[in-house]
Amino acid sequence: MQSRRAHVRGAAALAGLALVASCSSGPDGGGTAEAPGAEQPALSAPQAGVTLVADADPAAAAVSASRALYASAPVVVVAPAADPLPEDAVEAAEALHVPLLLAGDDPGVLAGELDRLGAEQVLLADGADPGDVGERDTEPLGEDLPDVPAPDPLTDVVALSSGAPETAAAAVTARAAGATVVDTAGQADPRASADAVDALAGARPTAVLALGTAFDGVAGLDWKTATAASGEQLPGGGQLLFPEHFLVAMYGSTEGPALGVLGEQGLDASIARAGDFAAPYAGLLPDRTVVPTFEIIVTVASGSAGPDGNYSSELDPEALRPYVEAAGAAGLYVILDLQPGRTDFLTQAQQYRSLLELPYVGLALDPEWRLGPDEVHLRQIGSVGVDEVNAVVTWLADLTRANALPQKLLVLHQFRLSMITDRERLDTSRDELALLIHVDGQGSQPDKQGTWNALHQGAPSPVYWGWKNFIDEDVPMLTPEQTVQQAQPLPELVTYQ
Incomplete structure (x- = not known):
């Protein structure tokens, strides 16, 4: 290579x-x-x-x-x-x-x-x-x-x-x-x-x-x-993510199974399992390039303040590198997920710059775990203002252009409108990025569809969409066929947790 x-x-x-x-x-x-x-x-x-x-x-x-x-x-x-x-x-x-x-x-x-x-x-x-x-x-x-x-x-x-x-x-x-x-x-x-x-x-x-x-x-x-x-290409070819590609992700932590399916097995088995999750979609969407994906929680919301007082535990990017590079070598896309606690998303994103300079690595912001100065996790659902999100947009787009990288995915997790305030002002002007709103509520299918439809109303443009299937919490979890049929308009990312 x-x-x-x-x-x-x-x-x-x-x-x-x-x-x-x-x-x-x-x-x-x-x-x-x-x-x-x-x-x-x-x-x-x-x-x-x-x-x-x-x-x-x-x-x-x-x-x-x-x-x-x-x-x-x-x-x-x-x-x-x-x-x-x-x-x-x-x-x-x-x-x-x-x-x-x-x-x-x-x-x-x-x-x-x-x-x-x-x-x-x-x-x-x-x-x-x-x-x-x-x-x-x-x-x-x-x-x-x-x-x-x-x-x-x-x-x-x-x-x-x-x-x-x-x-x-x-x-x-x-x-x-x-x-x-x-x-x-x-x-x-x-x-x-x-x-x-x-x-x-x-x-x-x-x-x-x-x-x-x-x-x-x-x-x-x-x-x-x-x-x-530059010659760099995304998994599946080209340098633009959508509409050519369709991502199917496993979500979780490399540290163990508590936070999702990604940590339920070793690295090689995770790569193989990601392929298993993606395979049915290749048959259902023959006009799309289906790409197995890891979404790795790299900063984990914590119940205690920790040494830095931010209620977030950050994994060492260099310790993660062998895991990320092995996934990339196997043809997977990788998303780094941030749960920042009381710090801001940009500060945490910049800690992972060395990994984000890889052509197959994107970023996800999880406002559920973004705390105010006096807040702690699990007492309220977190939120973020759009200006903080736009600061990440600017930094990540500049990084992508300066390094002649393929278009980079930026995921915004959301299951309530209040989680991203002033969302209509989201900066969608940077072609270096593909912005995606990931609707990750869990529960009954009528409730999930209601959340899906509500979050589409008044959404900024252009943005792409992600759907999450919870293996244990959804009642019932959709099959791949049902996901393609019922999650409409068709998302660009389907995640399993």
Whole structure:
């Protein structure tokens, strides 16, 4: 397994990405390169960072890609703006390492790019009407192609293509220039595609082209691309948790069985049992990647003040590390659960920074065990103000971005509205995190459904949802089939305690 440090080094070239909008960019929109001669295309790498090619018109998008990648080209292939593109035009452009342009509604767009490239010869695919191309040699595209010396390929450039029809010619031009082209299947966030993550990590590009209107207006496309280039992936693939993944967790303490099923057996048996809990859901949800999960109580509510006076016993993060890393190596996601007593959630979360820097480790806040200055456990149900929660959101999101980590799960346990005051002000703006409200009441199914429905009312957006099945306390506990059928809308996390 590649080390975390190596992954960070792999992302270093993109760590300072600046988003450069270049829809129909000007003639000097690409980087500078001295043309090697009229008989060879002169490639011109885009500016370092992310260059956006988000023209809705296919002909304009083809020109934008050409401008981003080519300083000159003695030969150009021109095809009709058709979907799909003619195969012979695609093959010719890639074989000759020259741009593929389209004969669109405005002939001036094509003519201007031919002038900029200094094109001497235009190869026309069947049905292409380029309009007035001046004194250039215009020939129908045939089997015999001209002899064009190949330029050195732009192997340090990756083109992310949304796969939309308007990006087709632009993607061909990128391949012709030697760039790695990755189809993100319509996903605007490169972290969502395991293929995009692999391609970016493998190429370690200095520049990225984002081809397609799907990328237009995407907030943080620069840092999201840099994160994808780290190569780190979540259990099950990709760097975004939902909706691709469905987590099935065992809850408890590594210290023993008193706090849940996680501590009822040793580590290896716990990993195997987590897989057993998850397995039925894989059959019930074939379109989701079901991931077995540990939710480990790492700070445990205490009946006494303890040496630090906070009514919470904190486990040593380094003592937990072998347990957490073994789970990660086995393909599990791990959630660290905080029961902070009289201290605040951020203070406790920061104690576990070294574990939260692992790509498969998330965090859970349990307000039931958050005490006021004069409160003690089991005399009242605890609560937390949203400002304290938002402080954790900011810190954890910043940590995730700074370390180029996959999206990190932040769970908020709640079974009463009063447990998180001013919940409507929850900061849901940080795409580094997936925020999830975990409805963990126990008892009869009508009561559990009532709590589930009540907590959905007025919830902030976007948030995800978790459901808890209590093995001994629920009357009765739902089977996996019943959980999928009755917990609606379908949660993203199901936990067993």
